[in-house]
Amino acid sequence: MKLNTSVISKEFKNKFCKPFFMLLAFMFLCSHDLYLKMETYFLQPNQEVTLSLYNGTFENSENIITRDRMLDASILAHGKREAINPNQWQDQDSTITQLTFNAGEAGTYVAGVSTKARNIALAAEEFNSYLEHDGVLDMLEYRTNHNLLDQDAVESYQKHVKVIYQVGDTKTNDWNTVFSYPIEFVPQTNPYEKYSGEKLEVQLLSDGKPLPNQLVFADYIKSAHAHTHNDHSHKHEHGGEAHSHEHPHDDEEHDHTHEPQEAHTHTSGQQLRTNAQGMVMVDLPEDGIYYLRTIHMINVTDSDELTHQSKWATLTFEITHKHDSSTHTHEEHHHEDGIPTWGFILGSLLIIGVLFLVFRKKN
Amino acid sequence: MKYINLKQGLSLLLLFVPLLGVAHDVTSADQELLRNGGLWAYIQVGATHMLTGYDHLLFLAGAVFYLNSFKDILKFITVFTIGHCITLIGATYTAITANEHLVDAVIALSVLYKGIENLDGFKKMNVKSPNLLLMVGIFGLIHGFGLSTRLQSFDNGQEQFLAKILCFNLGVEAGQVLALIPIVLILTLSRKHNQFPAFYKAVNWYLVLAGIGLFMFQLYGYFHGH
Numbered sequence: 001m002k003l004n005t006s007v008i009s010k011e012f013k014n015k016f017c018k019p020f021f022m023l024l025a026f027m028f029l030c031s032h033d034l035y036l037k038m039e040t041y042f043l044q045p046n047q048e049v050t051l052s053l054y055n056g057t058f059e060n061s062e063n064i065i066t067r068d069r070m071l072d073a074s075i076l077a078h079g080k081r082e083a084i085n086p087n088q089w090q091d092q093d094s095t096i097t098q099l100t101f102n103a104g105e106a107g108t109y110v111a112g113v114s115t116k117a118r119n120i121a122l123a124a125e126e127f128n129s130y131l132e133h134d135g136v137l138d139m140l141e142y143r144t145n146h147n148l149l150d151q152d153a154v155e156s157y158q159k160h161v162k163v164i165y166q167v168g169d170t171k172t173n174d175w176n177t178v179f180s181y182p183i184e185f186v187p188q189t190n191p192y193e194k195y196s197g198e199k200l201e202v203q204l205l206s207d208g209k210p211l212p213n214q215l216v217f218a219d220y221i222k223s224a225h226a227h228t229h230n231d232h233s234h235k236h237e238h239g240g241e242a243h244s245h246e247h248p249h250d251d252e253e254h255d256h257t258h259e260p261q262e263a264h265t266h267t268s269g270q271q272l273r274t275n276a277q278g279m280v281m282v283d284l285p286e287d288g289i290y291y292l293r294t295i296h297m298i299n300v301t302d303s304d305e306l307t308h309q310s311k312w313a314t315l316t317f318e319i320t321h322k323h324d325s326s327t328h329t330h331e332e333h334h335h336e337d338g339i340p341t342w343g344f345i346l347g348s349l350l351i352i353g354v355l356f357l358v359f360r361k362k363n
Numbered sequence: 364m365k366y367i368n369l370k371q372g373l374s375l376l377l378l379f380v381p382l383l384g385v386a387h388d389v390t391s392a393d394q395e396l397l398r399n400g401g402l403w404a405y406i407q408v409g410a411t412h413m414l415t416g417y418d419h420l421l422f423l424a425g426a427v428f429y430l431n432s433f434k435d436i437l438k439f440i441t442v443f444t445i446g447h448c449i450t451l452i453g454a455t456y457t458a459i460t461a462n463e464h465l466v467d468a469v470i471a472l473s474v475l476y477k478g479i480e481n482l483d484g485f486k487k488m489n490v491k492s493p494n495l496l497l498m499v500g501i502f503g504l505i506h507g508f509g510l511s512t513r514l515q516s517f518d519n520g521q522e523q524f525l526a527k528i529l530c531f532n533l534g535v536e537a538g539q540v541l542a543l544i545p546i547v548l549i550l551t552l553s554r555k556h557n558q559f560p561a562f563y564k565a566v567n568w569y570l571v572l573a574g575i576g577l578f579m580f581q582l583y584g585y586f587h588g589h
Contacts, residue, residue, distance in 0.1 A: 045522065106522055168522055169401070344417060348569065355565035356558075363561055 032056050032063060033293055033314060036111055036163035041289065041318030043103040045168045051111060053089075053097040053161075058221065058291050058316075064097045065089075065115065072114040072181070073099075076174045077107045077167075084111075106168025108192055112179045117158040119306065127153040131297075135217055135271070139297045139308070155308040156300070160184055164317040166192040182207055185292055185315035188279070196286045196321045203278045206296060206311065210278025214296055218280070219269025220288035220319075284319045291316045397517050402530045409534020412513060414542055418470045418577055419506055423539065424546050425477030425570045426499055428563070431554075436547065439499050444539070446503020447510060448532060454511035455528045463516065464585035466509045468578050473502040475574025481567040510535060 035054040043049055056062035073084040084099060092098050103109075122130065128149055131140040143149050160181035175190045188201040204211045272280040284290065297310040393411075396404045413419055426443065430436050454460065476498070479485065485492040514531050553562050 044519075170522065348573075351572070352565050352569045355568050356561055359561035359564045359568075360558055 033058070034065070034113070034115070034159040034161045034312065035291055035293075035314050035316055036113060036161050037289075037316060038163065038165060041163070041165040041316075042320070043165060043167045045103060045106050047103045049101060049103045051099045051101070051163070052092075053099075053113065055097075056095070058219070061096045063095060064091045065113075069115045069118075070113060071116050072112065072179070074179075075101075075109060075111045076177055076179075077104060077109045078172060079174065081177075081179075103167045106170040107166075107172035108175045108190055109165050109167060110162060110174050110177060110179070111165070112160070112162040112181065112184075114160045114179070114181045115158055117156045117309075119154060119156050121154045122152065124150050124152050127155075134295060135215060136295050136297050136310070137215060139299075142299075151307070153307045154305060155297075155310055156306050157310045157312065158182060159312040159314075161314045162316070164191055164315070166318075178205060178208065180208060181313070183211070183294070183296055183311040183313040185294075185313055187315070187317075191290075191317040191319065194284060194319060196284055196288075196319050198284050200282045200284055200319075202280055202282055202292060202315065204274050204280065204294060204313070205278060210274070210276075211296060212274055212276045212278055214274045214278070214294055216272045216274060216280045216292055216294045217269055218272060218282045218290065218292045220284075220286075220290040222286075222288050287320050289316065289318045393517070397519070402523065402526055405527045405530035406534035406537065408517075409531040410538035410541070411534075412510070413535045413538025416510075417573075418467065418474055418509075419539075420542050420546075421474045421570055421573055422470070422477055422502060422506065423543060425474060425481060425567070427543070427547060428550060428566060429477075429481050429495070439496065440539075440543065442496055442500045443503040443506070444536065446500045447507030447535070450504045450507030451510045451514070451532050451535065452528055454508055455514050455531075456525060458515065460512050460515045461508070462585060463509075463512050464581045466505070466512050468581035468585065469505050470502075470509050471574050471577030471581055473505060473574075474570055474577060476502075478567045478570030478572075478574055481570070482564065 032055045035058050037052045037054045037058070038049065052061070053065050054061040055065055067086040067089060070086065073086070073089075074081050075084060076082075084101075088101065089097050089099050128140060128143065131137070131143070143151070160179075160183050162179065162181075162184060164175050164187065171190055171192055173190075175192075176186055176188065178184065178186055183204070183206045186203045186205055188203060191200055194200050202216075204214055204216060270283060272282065274280050280292075282290070282292065292315045293313070295310050295312050297308055300306040300309050393408050397408055423440075423443070426439055427436050430439060480492060480495070480498075510531075514528065519527055553559050556562070
């Protein structure tokens with residue numbers, strides 16, 4: 001019997017090689033979201049604060065942002081928007097870019113960073129994989145429906161990120177200021193006047209106009225002070241053997257290792273779609289640091305170089321619970337760390353009672 | 364020990380030590396309340412802190428136990444209040460602080476001191492008893508510093524800073540009055556009872572044990588970073 005080697009070879013390719021390379025593509029070629037992240041978003045006036053640019057996922061940063069990429073970096077408060085001096089940014093290591101500054105007077109602050117567009121060329125399978133894992137599902141559906149899944153892509157991408165944080169007790173009205181970024185989230189209520197268990201309406205603007213029918217992902221982590229993050233440990237090993245790779249959406253040369261399944265989670269949490277006014281309603285189920293992300297991608301038809309253009313946006317803020325008599329009693333304050341008040345009183349009475357009996361007997 | 368031996372005393376002390384962990388909780392919930400509740404929250408937290416700050420209450424109980432007349436009680440409480448107001452307001456406003464455990468350890472010693480003094484401990488040790496009013500004033504300053512350290516452990520912000528301190532102080536005074544009412548009432552009623560001497564000794568030995576227990580607890584916290 002003659003073996004048909006070409007058939008076997010094709011089968012091997014389809015059954016083993018293709019999934020393997022797809023997995024490799026997923027592991028190595030996932031993109032980087034950009035977030036502005038803080039230890040806590042509730043600050044005291046004039047305290048020293050560090051703002052970190054997380055380029056990767058919300059939990060793990062994998063690349064720094066070079067200053068020449070920043071089109072805008074600014075902080076808005078009390079109606080005044082001030083540009084951040086590029087020299088103020090420091091690279092904490094090869095993965096996190098940070099800004100340390102004085103929190104200033106009480107108020108609700110907005111900080112934003114907008115980056116220049118960059119191009120990337122991706123093979124068809126890599127591109128499809130990235131669309132799937134980064135939640136650019138509309139473009140993936142378009143490619144599927146139009147039999148374009150086998151077409152390579154050259155994509156122009158740009159990232160525009162904002163954070164809203166609260167200094168002191170005073171709530172001010174800068175939280176809904178439009179930064180005029182190519183794409184940006186604008187909350188419809190001050191997030192610091194919202195509490196866990198409530199909802200926050202957020203508008204997505206593209207070039208200043210509401211962006212309808214756009215997928216938005218919203219997720220949260222527990223507040224930074226509630227647990228510790230091992231933010232800076234990006235070196236993990238797979239089966240005792242480390243690997244290194246480059247990420248196509250950030251072409252700074254770097255070499256690092258990481259856990260792909262953990263590091264590349266981009267579509268967790270709520271999956272929302274903007275309405276005709278570009279609005280999404282975000283659930284705020286519990287206390288935590290919330291982050292919204294979206295990638296708006298379009299086909300480019302009038303360029304020899306590009307096939308796609310994408311605009312990325314994130315928004316970060318922190319939500320806490322309401323503090324009134326309906327949610328707190330002073331009794332429960334003292335339940336957190338030890339025996340409740342009644343325990344102390346009963347214990348004391350018991351000891352005094354025993355002592356009293358002893359002394360009465362002696363007398 | 365005249366009435367109870369060392370073994371009995373230590374047994375009671377060990378029984379009491381676990382209860383000491385509840386003295387002075389400053390919780391994240393208190394912080395949240397202060398952050399969002401404005402000046403009223405400072406009054407609330409001040410009063411709550413006094414009512415659940417057992418070391419302050421134990422010292423107050425010890426101070427009034429020794430006194431017979433309402434006039435004396437008023438005099439001593441006034442001196443104690445002036446003392447703790449000075450350090451509470453002054454230290455907080457000027458941001459003078461110290462390790463909480465060490466300050467609370469000294470406050471614990473004030474409770475121990477009061478128990479020993481009430482039991483005529485100094486006389487029995489042939490040591491001249493310090494001036495009671497002066498000691499209450501000094502301990503008032505120390506308790507105020509403890510309250511200030513506690514207040515400074517909150518993030519108070521810069522807005523209305525003095526008003527916040529004064530409101531916390533007002534809350535402390537309100538809590539003190541609320542705590543003193545039942546203490547003085549129980550004391551007044553118990554004095555008429557023929558078992559008062561046994562009650563007197565029981566309460567003051569309890570202060571001695573509580574003072575030692577609180578002192579040990581705070582030192583443990585200091586050395587073990589609790």
